[in-house]
Amino acid sequence: MEKSSIDPSFIDIEENLKVINERIAQAAVRSGRKPEDVHLMAVTKTVDSARINHAIKSGIDLIGENRVQEFLEKEPELNLDGVSPHLIGHLQSNKVKKIIGKVDVIQSVDSLSIANEIAKQARNHGITQKILIEVNVGNEESKFGFDIHETEEKTEEIAEIDGIRVCGLMCVAPICENNLKLLNIFENMYKLFIDIDSKKRDNIYMDFLSMGMSGDYETAILGGANLVRVGSAIFGPRIYTDKH
Numbered sequence: 532m533e534k535s536s537i538d539p540s541f542i543d544i545e546e547n548l549k550v551i552n553e554r555i556a557q558a559a560v561r562s563g564r565k566p567e568d569v570h571l572m573a574v575t576k577t578v579d580s581a582r583i584n585h586a587i588k589s590g591i592d593l594i595g596e597n598r599v600q601e602f603l604e605k606e607p608e609l610n611l612d613g614v615s616p617h618l619i620g621h622l623q624s625n626k627v628k629k630i631i632g633k634v635d636v637i638q639s640v641d642s643l644s645i646a647n648e649i650a651k652q653a654r655n656h657g658i659t660q661k662i663l664i665e666v667n668v669g670n671e672e673s674k675f676g677f678d679i680h681e682t683e684e685k686t687e688e689i690a691e692i693d694g695i696r697v698c699g700l701m702c703v704a705p706i707c708e709n710n711l712k713l714l715n716i717f718e719n720m721y722k723l724f725i726d727i728d729s730k731k732r733d734n735i736y737m738d739f740l741s742m743g744m745s746g747d748y749e750t751a752i753l754g755g756a757n758l759v760r761v762g763s764a765i766f767g768p769r770i771y772t773d774k775h
């Protein structure tokens with residue numbers, strides 16, 4: 532991974548958040564919704580606790596971590612009062628036990644077997660774990676998630692497992708230079724989201740449509756996202772160390 536030459540201490544988190552919130556508000560209004568209908572998640576992978584706390588102090592109430600171990604290491608140092616943490620990275624089954632009950636939502640449920648393991652550990656903890664179903668919307672080999680055509684069926688199957696509650700869908704869109712094509716991809720996700728919601732199945736609550744990142748969150752909102760996951764546009768380019 533290429534190292535960034537930008538010193539993170541020069542990144543103005545508060546100013547970045549101001550700009551992003553403004554853009555989110557504009558995109559929300561353009562899509563016929565209110566600014567407060569779209570949630571901004573700060574994606575905190577590789578970001579140290581002090582900077583995460585700074586973002587929280589600046590108004591962030593939703594954070595997303597990719598890795599279980601990294602989240603557990605930082606968690607004791609975070610001021611999570613009133614903040615909802617989500618897991619957004621691919622989850623290995625041997626890590627499930629450690630994260631159950633520590634995050635409000637596991638967004639990255641990308642297989643039936645991981646859903647079963649999450650449910651099992653949740654039952655052991657006496658809780659119901661909220662999850663989102665990850666969709667590989669661009670049908671990319673390098674990405675996790677269900678094929679868009681099988682998502683509805685799998686979502687229904689997963690919703691029947693005791694110990695979890697399906698609360699929506701998430702995706703990472705393919706890199707796409709053509710903005711109309713990208714918008715179309717997000718709209719396909721939205722259609723699926725509405726379709727599944729309209730069936731009113733037991734244990735399926737389509738609360739979150741989680742899509743859009745630093746490079747495409749406005750397009751995602753125009754396509755129907757109500758939760759955008761933004762990392763580098765808030766915190767600056769990620770600096771990877773050997774630990775991550």
Ligand SMILES: *Cc1c(COP(=O)(O)O)cnc(C)c1O
Nearest residue numbers: 574619744745746760761762763
């Ligand atoms: C890293 C990451 C993001 C944020 O990416 P940026 O481009 O830095 O905004 C969002 N979602 C997932 C699943 C990620 O892994």
